Amino acid sequence: MEIRELAGRLGVVPTKRLGQNFVHDPNTVRRIVAAADLSEADVVLEVGPGLGSLTLGLLPAARHVHAVEIDPVLAGALPATAVRHAGPAADRLRVHRADALRIAAADLDPAPTALVANLPYNVAVPVVLHLLAELPTLRRGLVMVQKEVADRLVAGPGSRVYGVPSVKLAWYATARAAGRVPPNVFWPVPNVDSGLVAFTRHDPPRGGVPRERVFAVIDAAFAQRRKTLRAALAGWAGGPDRAAAALVAAGVDPTARGESLTVEQFAAIAASAPAGASGAQ
Template sequence: MLGPADVRRLAGELGIRPTKKLGQNFVHDPNTVRRIVAAAGVGAEDVVLEVGPGLGSLTLGLLEPAQHVVAVEVDPELAERLPRTAAERAPDAADRLTVLTADALRLRAADFPRQPTALVANLPYNVAVPVVLHLLAELPQLRHGLVMVQSEVAERLAAGPGGRVYGVPSVKAAWFADVRRAGAVPRNVFWPVPNVDSGLVSFTRIPPPSSSAPRAEVFRVVDLAFAQRRKTLRAALSGWAGSGAAAEELLRCAGVQPGARGEQLEIADFARLAECAQERSA
């Protein structure tokens, strides 16, 4: 594990001067790493995908229980240093680490020498939601995981219908998985200390709510429903359906009141809407 002095030494060696502006915040508390690994439920059968390993604090914690760790790092210097850090700090497990120099948002299943079964990562705040949704869509063998994100993002991902923060991320994540809050992370475990709070989000893969409606079409309906939150679904979906009357017909087909709003619907409701639209056009 890496402590505060280790993190600063490695950063100095690589010439890294992390700034809040760039969102560079490295975990330097071994107890926090142990907590994350334990909460993620990583086992000996898991191939763990870690996005943004940075200097390797979490990587070292994951190597102990996992069958293999695939770390995806966009920074070439950090990616090049990580295998050496593993060899120095965890020599018995270093051969169970694969490092890919890549942008997580561009990854495809074919890029992985081993298909990941778990995602455990400290995600950059500005890309957390797109990364999680992309990886869940692209990697069907990803069964479970735990990510550390900005506290507000954690709330949105795990929110249920009717809540103030329930929105597009909440609904789309629910297509893939059961998503739950898994605790808070104090600011002082990072270097430098961020100016936002962090939280943990866990997920467990579940079957999609529809086997017939294409995910892309369901997500299109979700985007339209939340584009103008104050609009009723009859109004928000009128362009998609062809008219207000057609939207009302589809909503009633799906068992949804035309006067409802997007934040009142679960992912299964949006899936039924897409199914009704398919049936109408068949």
């Protein structure tokens, strides 16, 4: 499929506002589909299918594909593209003209089991975290994002790029880097490399602390990442002494910084939250 020809026929001009960079290289599509390791029973959720190059690769590999596209022209054209190029597998496609940040489980039937997507650069992290929160049936995924974002998503404690995206993704899943993607496989060509991130869902940290409480601690810890946790969590806890007490109760050194903690340690801090701490219930 020649995406420039299709774009011209549809009058589509890629926009930075929607983060549109369309994959045109068939080898890259095959690489993504292979790395996603789909089975014939999988129901795939694709966000931002654009002109459909990745969609066409996914259709023969899965039982069903939900394609969520915010652009009305692209959403309207995708079914015909599938019929033209995917043959009988086109029946496996359902296109949702919607904002992925507003998708809920009730919108998707059958329930998706895997997320495979070339995500718009400007919303990649919030989309991944939103979908993992809203769709408990998502067991794994493979997403293509800006390389810098990929590095943050898979970073571990102690890394200089470890931060809020790293820890929040770790709440839901185990993530790993799955390869680099050069700019020349996209149209228009971005000025940065992309990276593949693979993840597999796991149970949240033990202790039964609500996610919202843990995420409030994570946000506070990294809002002032150069500060010690005693200082960074003062606003959350209601003062530095109360923050220190919660940290000690969780077995965390009050002079440590957020970038050194695992998601399990953040959960332990949330569990030790003093009465009245932000996000406590």
